[in-house]
Amino acid sequence: MIPAIRGTHDILPGEIERWQRAEQVVRDVCERYGYREIRTPVIEREELFAKGTGETTDIVQKEMYAFEDKGGERVTLRPEATPSMVRAFVEHALEQRLPTVKIFSLGPMFRYERPQKGRYRQFHQLDVEVFGVADATLDAEVVEMAAALVDALGIDDAEVVLNSVGCAECRPGFSRALLAALGDRAADLCGDCRRRAAVNPLRIFDCKVPSCQPIVDALPHATDYLCDPCRSHFEATTALLKALDVDFRVSHRLVRGLDYYTRTTFEIRGGRLGAQNALLGGGRYDGLVRQLGGPDRAGIGFAAGMERLVLAMPEGPGPRAPDAFIVALGDAARQSAHRLARDLRRAGLTVLIDYGDRSMKAQLRRANRTSARHVLILGEDELARASVTVKHMASGGETLVGRQDVVRMLTADPASAEQPAPKRGLSVLADDEPEGGPGDVEQPAPKRRLRVPDTAV
RNA sequence: GUGAGUGUAGCUCAAUUGGUAGAGCGCCGGACUGUGGCUCCGGAGGUCGCGGGUUCAAUCCCCGUCACUCACCCCA
Numbered sequence: 001m002i003p004a005i006r007g008t009h010d011i012l013p014g015e016i017e018r019w020q021r022a023e024q025v026v027r028d029v030c031e032r033y034g035y036r037e038i039r040t041p042v043i044e045r046e047e048l049f050a051k052g053t054g055e056t057t058d059i060v061q062k063e064m065y066a067f068e069d070k071g072g073e074r075v076t077l078r079p080e081a082t083p084s085m086v087r088a089f090v091e092h093a094l095e096q097r098l099p100t101v102k103i104f105s106l107g108p109m110f111r112y113e114r115p116q117k118g119r120y121r122q123f124h125q126l127d128v129e130v131f132g133v134a135d136a137t138l139d140a141e142v143v144e145m146a147a148a149l150v151d152a153l154g155i156d157d158a159e160v161v162l163n164s165v166g167c168a169e170c171r172p173g174f175s176r177a178l179l180a181a182l183g184d185r186a187a188d189l190c191g192d193c194r195r196r197a198a199v200n201p202l203r204i205f206d207c208k209v210p211s212c213q214p215i216v217d218a219l220p221h222a223t224d225y226l227c228d229p230c231r232s233h234f235e236a237t238t239a240l241l242k243a244l245d246v247d248f249r250v251s252h253r254l255v256r257g258l259d260y261y262t263r264t265t266f267e268i269r270g271g272r273l274g275a276q277n278a279l280l281g282g283g284r285y286d287g288l289v290r291q292l293g294g295p296d297r298a299g300i301g302f303a304a305g306m307e308r309l310v311l312a313m314p315e316g317p318g319p320r321a322p323d324a325f326i327v328a329l330g331d332a333a334r335q336s337a338h339r340l341a342r343d344l345r346r347a348g349l350t351v352l353i354d355y356g357d358r359s360m361k362a363q364l365r366r367a368n369r370t371s372a373r374h375v376l377i378l379g380e381d382e383l384a385r386a387s388v389t390v391k392h393m394a395s396g397g398e399t400l401v402g403r404q405d406v407v408r409m410l411t412a413d414p415a416s417a418e419q420p421a422p423k424r425g426l427s428v429l430a431d432d433e434p435e436g437g438p439g440d441v442e443q444p445a446p447k448r449r450l451r452v453p454d455t456a457v
Numbered sequence: 458g459u460g461a462g463u464g465u466a467g468c469u470c471a472a473u474u475g476g477u478a479g480a481g482c483g484c485c486g487g488a489c490u491g492u493g494g495c496u497c498c499g500g501a502g503g504u505c506g507c508g509g510g511u512u513c514a515a516u517c518c519c520c521g522u523c524a525c526u527c528a529c530c531c532c533a
Contacts, residue, residue, distance in 0.1 A: 006524075058531050062458085080533085109533080114458080116527060125533060192530075208529090256532090267533095278533055305533030329491060360491045368493040379491060393493070 007121025029149045035104040040084040046074040052083030054259030063111040077110035081127035090294035101131040118276035129301035139264040140240035155312045157271035160248035164234040167262045170227035205253040221252035260285040270312040280304035323349040325367035329379035337378045
């Protein structure tokens with residue numbers, strides 16, 4: 001056997017249903033907030049992340065799948081989405097095409113890290129970005145949307161954490177204040193923290209080493225060192241968030257690991273996730289577009305870890321039960337059975353059938369395992385009478401139905417009659433008959449509701 | 458990159474103080490010549506992660522290695 005690459009994983013039937021549910025919710029929420037989907041390549045120039053994500057970050061320094069391609073180009077599998085989104089925004093002048101540039105993307109990211117719970121080498125992110133809007137009302141809306149997303153996924157033990165890390169004007173002052181406050185206690189910090197103090201003092205707040213905690217607790221807070229514009233931006237953000245009834249906690253210890261963040265940063269943390277408890281994280285990055293060679297435009301967004309969202313989501317329904325399972329007995333019946341399957345499928349039903357010459361018992365056992373609502377038995381008797389035995393699995397009841405009436409009988413069940421609108425493009429052959437087939441005693445489970453696209457703008 | 462724990466049937470796990478392995482679930486079949494789910498009976502399925510060492514003999518002991526899990530780190 002050739003096993004999967006470390007840190008990658010297959011999403012199998014049984015688990016994929018959760019993913020599909022998560023992706024559906026994600027798309028719905030994004031659409032409701034006015035975001036348009038874009039898809040960017042998983043491979044980019046290495047330079048994009050060196051400049052975008054930041055040369056000093058661990059992501060760029062040691063986690064990228066970077067290599068030289070056959071043309072001698074330095075390329076890399078993307079470790080995160082934001083720089084690609086910025087690139088696409090600039091490269092296609094999206095601000096000329098969209099009224100407001102609110103875009104989202106869903107796809108795999110790659111980081112060479114040691115796998116653990118909620119962390120993989122190939123993982124998937126939802127990425128949400130807005131370009132060209134500097135106003136604090138957007139900061140609040142983005143955070144509120146992130147909270148709404150988590151809520152819509154049914155994750156109820158999540159916590160919104162907020163902070164402001166200032167801007168290019170005021171952050172250097174804060175860094176100096178940090179170092180000053182540290183003073184000679186810097187020597188008592190752990191090795192990592194001493195390294196952070198030299199490279200990126202803000203990250204000292206991230207430390208979990210117990211011996212560092214008293215020192216870190218005594219450090220000044222970023223929000224006390226904001227310049228006037230940053231302060232009022234933060235105040236406006238928190239005020240609107242309160243007005244929007246978003247529960248959040250301001251934590252001066254929330255510092256994000258990427259270099260480009262300015263002003264608002266936030267994170268949503270969830271339970272049952274182990275150490276990697278950040279469901280999503282993001283913030284404002286007003287200098288990034290320009291830094292990547294674009295116009296001077298504000299930016300804000302967040303990325304959510306799909307694996308983590310799926311992990312934190314409550315259990316949902318399993319796969320949809322098939323409408324029918326066809327049992328064919330004998331070679332003569334088998335061809336007819338496949339024609340019946342085709343006709344029912346054309347009418348929009350989910351229909352399964354067994355293959356090969358298996359006993360009736362074996363076929364029924366398989367039918368039972370698929371939770372099919374009906375079993376359609378087609379043997380020599382039925383063939384001779386041009387009919388089909390329709391067995392309702394839940395009750396065990398059977399009726400002999402004329403071959404030409406089977407489609408109508410199964411499509412006319414009361415549950416699907418409740419939803420007359422859907423099945424776009426499928427009903428070519430189906431409902432040319434009047435409603436209400438032959439008296440149908442069966443009471444099948446209701447069909448899953450089809451989603452009606454929200455066309456409101 | 459560091460640390461700890463774990464690798465035995467498709468899945469969840471036993472056992473052997475060193476004598477080459479079992480259960481439950483699942484799968485296939487039978488009891489029921491064309492009727493599932495329950496029950497009973499039978500069957501298939503294992504390089505005991507991989508490599509080396511010690512030994513008459515290793516799934517068990519030793520060394521190495523790989524993988525998985527969790528944590529550090531980092532981050533979604």
